[in-house]
Amino acid sequence: MTTPESVVRALAEPTRLRAFAAVVLGAGTLADIAAASGLKVKDAGTALSKLREAGLVEGEPARPADLKPLAATLTESMPAGGLAPFVRGDKLISLPVAHERRRKILEHVASHAFTPQTYYEEKEINERLKAWCDGGELDHVTLRRYLVDLGLLERGGGLYQAQPLPM
Incomplete structure (x- = not known):
């Protein structure tokens, strides 16, 4: 085959x-x-x-x-919207330098890793992001920081809350 x-x-x-x-x-x-x-x-x-x-x-x-x-088969498994060079399946390969493309990739990760308006402990956030980073260029701590900086995750009181994505 x-x-x-x-x-x-x-x-x-x-x-x-x-x-x-x-x-x-x-x-x-x-x-x-x-x-x-x-x-x-x-x-x-x-x-x-x-x-x-x-x-x-x-x-x-x-x-x-x-x-x-x-x-x-390859086409079906590739994410749409210009994500293919950066995302393969449920793995983040790298992040683009351009801000708008980077945000789009991070929104994709956030939407697939977390449920909006749901609270998560840091340990669970790390576990979910480690799965996305396995084999890629980024580590889960950097990815978490980017998600917080962009407001896709909010941090407070020892918990993180996934934010709804803009339509």
């Missing part, structure tokens, strides 16, 4: 990437793939075999596999 991970893994190796590019550009035989990619025939053959195993190339002569179902 072709997954986003298997595609990245297959194309991360430069020889396979060059061979795949040759196939996409119309090379179908091993000799054509080697010539178009600048690879030795043996290296092109090895790359072509790995690309077939990964489900990226099919048939004889070689042609790109139909990756439309994979593309549809």
Whole structure:
């Protein structure tokens, strides 16, 4: 089964990437793939075999596999509204520098991590934000500070309250 991970893994190796590019550009035989990619025939053959195993190339002569179902899956899982470079699923990858885009990303996190008008203890806030930060560039403390600074979380009396987002 072709997954986003298997595609990245297959194309991360430069020889396979060059061979795949040759196939996409119309090379179908091993000799054509080697010539178009600048690879030795043996290296092109090895790359072509790995690309077939990964489900990226099919048939004889070689042609790109139909990756439309994979593309549809990726598109469905990506957040809308320009969030894709910064958010993957329920993980915050990074924050943009531009204030308006940063606010939009932080509103997205707040709306998915907290219920408006609900009080949370700091421990629970930290747990919820740690889950968002796992594997990203930010830590939960910085993220919490940004949410408070923007008024998306209010702090007082040892509790935090999630604020409703503007419409």
